[in-house]
Amino acid sequence: MSSPEVFEKTPGWLDFYDGPSRPHFKLPAGAVDAHCHVFGPGAVFPYSPKRKYTPCDAPKEALFALRDHLGFEKNVIVQATCHGTDNRALVDALKASQGRARGVASVAPDISDAELHALHEAGVRGTRFNFVKRLVSNTPREVFVQIAQRIAPLGWHIVVYFEAQDLPDLYDFVAALPTTVVVDHMGRPDVTKPVDGPDFNLFVQLMQEHSNIWSKVTCPERLSKTGPFALNGEQHAYHDVVPFGRRLVETFPDRVLWGTDWPHPNLKTHMPDDGLLVDYIPQIAPTAELQQKLLVENPNRLYWR
Ligand code: 0GY
Numbered sequence: 497m498s499s500p501e502v503f504e505k506t507p508g509w510l511d512f513y514d515g516p517s518r519p520h521f522k523l524p525a526g527a528v529d530a531h532c533h534v535f536g537p538g539a540v541f542p543y544s545p546k547r548k549y550t551p552c553d554a555p556k557e558a559l560f561a562l563r564d565h566l567g568f569e570k571n572v573i574v575q576a577t578c579h580g581t582d583n584r585a586l587v588d589a590l591k592a593s594q595g596r597a598r599g600v601a602s603v604a605p606d607i608s609d610a611e612l613h614a615l616h617e618a619g620v621r622g623t624r625f626n627f628v629k630r631l632v633s634n635t636p637r638e639v640f641v642q643i644a645q646r647i648a649p650l651g652w653h654i655v656v657y658f659e660a661q662d663l664p665d666l667y668d669f670v671a672a673l674p675t676t677v678v679v680d681h682m683g684r685p686d687v688t689k690p691v692d693g694p695d696f697n698l699f700v701q702l703m704q705e706h707s708n709i710w711s712k713v714t715c716p717e718r719l720s721k722t723g724p725f726a727l728n729g730e731q732h733a734y735h736d737v738v739p740f741g742r743r744l745v746e747t748f749p750d751r752v753l754w755g756t757d758w759p760h761p762n763l764k765t766h767m768p769d770d771g772l773l774v775d776y777i778p779q780i781a782p783t784a785e786l787q788q789k790l791l792v793e794n795p796n797r798l799y800w801r
Contacts, residue, residue, distance in 0.1 A: 500539035506549045510767045512558070512759035516565065517771030521778050523567040524788055528795035530572040531680070531714050531755025534559055534589045535579075541588065544580030548631055551578055554759035556589035562758055563596075566774050571597040572753075572799055574655065575624060576761060577631045581607075583615060590619040598799040600624050600655050605642035616650050621799050622678070623647050627658040627666060630762075637669055648675050653798065659684040660695055667702060676708050676798070678753065681715040682740055688721060691739040703748055710751040710798075713741040713790070716776055717760065717768040724772050733776040741780030749789045753798070754781075 535554040536543065543550055563571055571593065575586050583601045590599045600622040601615050625640050626632045644654060653676035658666055660683055670677060683699045690696070703709050716734030717724070724733045745752050754777060756770050781787045 501542050503536075503538040503543055503550050505552055508764065509549070509552060510760070510763050511552045512554060513767045513769050516562065516769050519566060519771045519774035521775050523774065523777075524784075524792050525569070526796065527568050527791040528570045528572060528753075528799070529563060529566070529568045529755045529758075530753040530795045530799075531574055531712050532559060532571055532758045533574055533576040533761065534585050535576065535759060535761075536585060541579070541582070541585035543578045544582060546580050546633070547578040549578055549762060551576070551761055552759070556585075556592055559589065559758065560593070560596075562756070562770060566756070566770060569596065570795075570800075572600065572755065572795060573597050574600040575602045577602075577626060578761070583620070586620075587615065587618045593619070595619070602626075603643060603647070605639055605646060607646065612646065612650065616652075620652070622653045622655050624655040624657065627656065627662055631657075640669075644674055653678055655680060657681070660686055660699070663695075663698055663702070667698070670709070671702065671706050673708075676710065677706075678710045678712060678798075680712050681718060681757075682711050682713060682744060684715075685719065685740050687719050687736050687740060691743055696740060696743075700743070700747065703744070703751065707751075710753065710794075711744050711748070712753045712755060713744050713780055714753075714755050715757050716741065717763065717766070717773065718757070723766060724768060733772045733779070735779070738776075738779045742782075745781045745786055745790060749786055750794060752790050753795055754790050 534556050535551040537553040537555050581602045581604050586599050590597050599620040601620045603623050655678045657680040685696050716737035719737045720734040722736045781790045
């Protein structure tokens with residue numbers, strides 16, 4: 497047998513946070529971490545030859561340990577671009593979770609019916625369309641339309657990942673998708689702009705006009721310019737992102753999801769303490785009712801029905 501390929505991490509790659517704190521915020525029973533990934537390990541599940549980065553290994557055992565440490569009951573594991581359309585690491589994690597994880601896969605339009613059904617059987621409930629140019633080469637929109645037609649009969653949804661400056665161009669395409677659509681990370685707003693300014697209003701309009709569109713109110717650590725610093729002597733994690741998350745949670749309480757984004761790919765300056773990320777949640781979902789919807793009811797309705 498040939499020896500497994502050895503992968504060198506992208507220079508400057510930050511490994512996930514070692515020894516996350518235990519959050520002060522107590523998650524409600526049944527809470528779901530609805531956006532996280534597994535990476536490899538590369539020796540078992542090689543990274544895609546087409547990848548734009550090589551991550552640290554972040555295996556399922558580490559994800560499940562984090563789940564238990566933070567107090568989540570379940571995970572939604574999203575296929576990351578470094579694995580391309582090879583969903584084996586994802587499927588392996590889903591099977592090992594004993595029903596406590598669901599998945600979002602990346603598929604090609606020519607995937608066979610048998611392969612689609614095997615993914616469904618393993619716990620996949622969605623596919624991801626990625627428009628972030630530093631992560632993927634361009635996929636023609638007709639290809640995405642073909643994939644949407646293949647997955648819709650399974651009752652899957654589509655996760656879309658784009659950056660705010662691309663929304664005007666993508667608006668009609670996203671609005672026309674035939675399934676439930678979940679937008680990653682609030683469409684990546686520029687949080688130095690006003691929360692009620694034209695850019696974020698366009699995103700809110702997309703959700704207002706289309707009741708099938710949901711948003712993950714995730715990734716303050718990616719969007720924040722202020723970072724996880726104390727304010728007025730209190731720990732206010734990523735406070736500049738709070739108005740954006742809170743606006744979506746309060747306007748669309750039944751169509752928002754939250755997740756850690758562990759192991760936090762492609763962060764260049766700081767790696768978040770996942771415990772502190774959990775402590776961010778009550779800032780954007782201040783009542784027990786909003787927390788229950790965000791963390792328990794919404795993800796269970798989408799992934800475990
Ligand atoms: C995220 C964000 C990123 C990466 C990916 O699939 C991926 O490679 O999603 C990113 O670099 O912004 O949601 O994990």
